[in-house]
Amino acid sequence: MARLDLMITNGRILTETGSMHASIGVKAGKIAFIGDSRALPPAEEIIDASNKIVMPGVIDSHVHLELPVGRTVSCDDFASGSVAAAFGGVTTLIDFATQKRGGSLLEAIAERRGVAQAKSAVDFSLHCAITHWNDRVRKEMTKVVRQGISSFKLYMIYAERGWMADDGMLFECFEQASKLGAVIGLHAENPHIISTLVRRAVVTRKKGAIQHALTRPDFTEAEAVQRAIYLASLWDARVHIFHLSTAEGCAIVEEWQSQGYPATAETCPQFLTLTDSLLKGRYGHRYATCPPLRSHDDNEYLWEALEMGSVQTLATDHCSFTRKQKDTWQGDFRKMLFGLPGIETLLPIVFTHGLMAGRIDETTFVRSLCANPAMIFGLYPRKGTIRVGSDADIIVIDPEREVTIKPQRLHMRCDYSPYDGWKLRGFPGLTVLRGRVIQKDGEFLGDQGDGIFIKRNPEVAF
Numbered sequence: 175m176a177r178l179d180l181m182i183t184n185g186r187i188l189t190e191t192g193s194m195h196a197s198i199g200v201k202a203g204k205i206a207f208i209g210d211s212r213a214l215p216p217a218e219e220i221i222d223a224s225n226k227i228v229m230p231g232v233i234d235s236h237v238h239l240e241l242p243v244g245r246t247v248s249c250d251d252f253a254s255g256s257v258a259a260a261f262g263g264v265t266t267l268i269d270f271a272t273q274k275r276g277g278s279l280l281e282a283i284a285e286r287r288g289v290a291q292a293k294s295a296v297d298f299s300l301h302c303a304i305t306h307w308n309d310r311v312r313k314e315m316t317k318v319v320r321q322g323i324s325s326f327k328l329y330m331i332y333a334e335r336g337w338m339a340d341d342g343m344l345f346e347c348f349e350q351a352s353k354l355g356a357v358i359g360l361h362a363e364n365p366h367i368i369s370t371l372v373r374r375a376v377v378t379r380k381k382g383a384i385q386h387a388l389t390r391p392d393f394t395e396a397e398a399v400q401r402a403i404y405l406a407s408l409w410d411a412r413v414h415i416f417h418l419s420t421a422e423g424c425a426i427v428e429e430w431q432s433q434g435y436p437a438t439a440e441t442c443p444q445f446l447t448l449t450d451s452l453l454k455g456r457y458g459h460r461y462a463t464c465p466p467l468r469s470h471d472d473n474e475y476l477w478e479a480l481e482m483g484s485v486q487t488l489a490t491d492h493c494s495f496t497r498k499q500k501d502t503w504q505g506d507f508r509k510m511l512f513g514l515p516g517i518e519t520l521l522p523i524v525f526t527h528g529l530m531a532g533r534i535d536e537t538t539f540v541r542s543l544c545a546n547p548a549m550i551f552g553l554y555p556r557k558g559t560i561r562v563g564s565d566a567d568i569i570v571i572d573p574e575r576e577v578t579i580k581p582q583r584l585h586m587r588c589d590y591s592p593y594d595g596w597k598l599r600g601f602p603g604l605t606v607l608r609g610r611v612i613q614k615d616g617e618f619l620g621d622q623g624d625g626i627f628i629k630r631n632p633e634v635a636f
């Protein structure tokens with residue numbers, strides 16, 4: 175038998191179906207063997223994972239690196255963002271290629287792909303965000319899917335950024351996506367009621383950061399979730415709700431699922447562990463994200479939904495700005511920059527506050543971070559699992575090792591963290607990307623530009 179490149183021995187392997195004590199052999203970037211280490215051929219490098227957890231690399235299926243917003247750009251680019259990802263155990267990230275007003279989808283993808291390819295240290299893909307609709311765009315969707323991008327994103331808000339899809343556009347996009355087997359992910363909020371409430375707040379001179387939450391009450395998310403899934407259902411189209419933040423919105427997703435409609439949903443660490451009370455502090459504007467942080471009850475509801483399987487994926491919506499960038503808001507909630515950092519802390523937060531806290535079990539943990547995003551977005555079983563033939567994207571965690579979060583010790587360019595001072599377990603001591611060790615014991619061993627674009631197929635695996 176041929177010599178292996180790498181062997182990870184005697185760890186407790188977690189997958190989406192269960193756990194086992196075994197060793198993993200890696201050859202040419204793929205998982206070649208799983209079994210007793212004594213039965214495996216010799217390897218170039220052997221890593222002892224006794225008393226450690228071994229699991230698939232995390233897929234962060236929702237990130238915005240170097241995103242231009244207004245006159246600025248989010249502070250983590252594909253270089254710093256992907257290095258932070260490696261330290262956080264994320265081996266694949268999915269960013270967005272956003273259509274320019276009236277522009278071509280394929281051009282947007284080619285441009286964004288070039289930017290990511292030059293810098294990314296982990297594997298990547300892109301969701302195609304459609305902002306403008308016509309027959310040419312409809313035809314282009316077919317070509318986009320053929321290029322290996324099997325998911326589209328529509329924003330039901332953000333008219334001011336030129337991104338908003340109205341109901342007619344939703345209707346037609348779902349029609350076309352259904353023919354292609356592609357999934358449409360939504361930013362689901364009702365823009366009209368929100369602008370009415372924003373106007374009312376401003377008239378009464380209420381401009382503090384907390385107004386961001388108060389002008390986007392739960393029903394503005396729930397209504398949009400309902401409308402999105404209803405319109406998708408007219409075409410039997412696949413629909414995925416991004417960054418679900420409220421119990422009320424989640425209950426709508428669950429209602430459709432209980433009727434047999436396979437809508438899927440994502441939530442994010444910030445909607446599981448942070449609340450809108452943070453918006454009231456002096457630096458409340460630094461916690462602005464969209465949708466806004468919600469209540470403790472919403473946090474708990476979403477944890478339960480995750481464990482029950484009605485919310486399938488966990489991702490970060492990583493969109494970071496420095497304190498200096500965030501502080502340009504001029505005391506007016508309408509001018510706040512939306513977005514939080516999170517790619518490096520995703521896994522440890524879910525490990526500590528989900529798995530260790532007993533809110534979710536091991537299979538839910540691996541499913542929501544690895545297998546489910548892989549299945550929904552067409553990466554499975556190449557990514558998101560540990561099995562023979564899959565890419566050797568593997569992380570090793572010492573469950574006893576605790577880290578106190580300090581922004582300066584993280585690797586992202588963002589200079590603050592909403593989790594500053596939190597004690598977290600679950601940071602991987604080893605990150606392997608396609609068989610190559612890219613992070614070991616806190617040292618980055620990868621290379622920018624080594625991440626590759628992963629083609630995704632639209633066949634429904636979920």
Ligand SMILES: [Zn+2]
Nearest residue numbers: 236238416491
């Ligand atoms: Zn987003």
